[in-house]
Amino acid sequence: MTTIIRQDDIIDSVEDALQFISYFHPKDFIDAVHEAYLREESSAAKDAMAQILINSRMCAEGRRPICQDTGIVTVFVNVGMNTHVEGDLSFDDIINEGVRRAYKNPDNVLRASILSDPDGARKNTGDNTPAVIHYKMVPGDTIDIHVAAKGGGSEAKSKFAMLNPSDSVVDWVLSVVPTMGAGWCPPGMLGIGIGGTAEKAMLLAKEALLDPIDIQLLRERGASNRAEELRLELMSKVNDLGIGAQGLGGLTTVLDVKVKDYPSHAANKAVALIPNCAATRHAHFVLDGSGPAMQTPPNLDDWPRVSWEIGDSVRRVNLDTITPADIADWQPGETVLLNGKILTGRDAAHKRMVDMIAKGEPLPVDFTNRFIYYVGPVDPVGDEVVGPAGPTTATRMDKFTRTVLEKTGLIGMIGKAERGPLAIEAIKDNKAVYLMAVGGAAYLVSKAIINSKVVGFADLGMEAIYEFEVKDMPVTVAVDSKGSSVHTTGPKIWKQKIEEHKLVIQ
Structure with a gap:
């Protein structure tokens, strides 16, 4: 007997699911982050979590x-052959x-990030389709x-290689993860696909990220196949790299590693890695013909109550009166609370x-002694001044950094993750931060x-380009005016600490 499924039930279910995941983390993810938070020894990483x-x-x-980046939508559909x-x-x-209805929902507008003509006009489609x-x-x-x-930041860090059949998947993963920087917003998950074409x-790696976080259960029962052996080995060895939350150095970089494999040609070993942020x-x-399938809201009592403390040593600054001399003694890893007006701008700007x-040509705004937020x-919505407004990956602005610093009078930048060598050199030369x-x-x-x-x-x-007025906006000094980067020093320190700890245990 054929099951009749109405198209409106599919539409309603997709809309509901996308709204739901925009504001509810999966419980397994929250539990894993909280567990990592409790055992974290790096103060910077603990603060980030x-x-x-x-x-x-x-x-x-x-x-x-x-997150302000409400993502590109990916959908996996298994169509039963007895459905219509x-x-x-x-x-x-x-x-x-x-998707269109979800992203244009007036009660919770989601950011449209999808651009048509990707190597040409790059025009926003306006509703996050297709x-x-x-x-x-x-x-x-x-x-x-x-x-x-x-999110685009984590998707941008996807990796692929066609290995020789005798090459080590573990060695390849450990070689590429440090090159990914922190733009994928760890702690998160790694999806790894092996085999096929x-x-x-790549499809296997993306599908793997749909599975729940269950690495602890796997540890308790032990591996039963090669894919599970890889999960356990990579979970340990990736965290031993010391990259840590937000790339600041620490004990937890990944919360789980997922591996899916598929039969492959005798001459090939295709390997893909996709991180989840x-x-x-x-x-x-699942739609069975009885109507739309709506998500069940979680119990908010399951969310841990974590406080973020502002210590006495935290530096408060007034951005409306700041000068280059004021930022000269800021130290990498230091927490700063920003007050006053900042400008915004990312790739297109x-x-x-x-x-x-x-x-x-004259710019529309004076950047002298100002800070720009990527x-x-x-x-x-409602009485909000602005919707969710987290940082985007700063490295995408690296190629513009020297020109903007030298030609506009800008002295500070705010973004996500590390800066590359070109940007760090420009920051050092211009005594910016x-x-x-x-x-x-x-x-x-x-x-x-505000x-x-x-x-x-x-x-x-x-x-x-927006002008935001902020009150006690928390940030970390990632590159100081002398060109020292916490994303270089932090992971190096914590990798060494982890290695020393293992030697003591042995």
């Missing part, structure tokens, strides 16, 4: 996005209508759907500014913003 946990509870209570979809749209159009959709035809009388919303390995977002539902500088905020805000704490950060207005490039939407 505290902000992630506080942000998660705030988002669950306020039903607002965990009743409606007039293609299956892709059905899924995309659910999704990336994968189908399988399977026996059965239901339609089984997984939806995920993947190039595209199959601190904004882990995925949901699963930086490119336009550099083009205008080259043409001798952010693309979510639109506000780079500050790091916690990726994965976007709603928490937005609560420090006023917001667009002051330039309004046509760029979320990539316009």
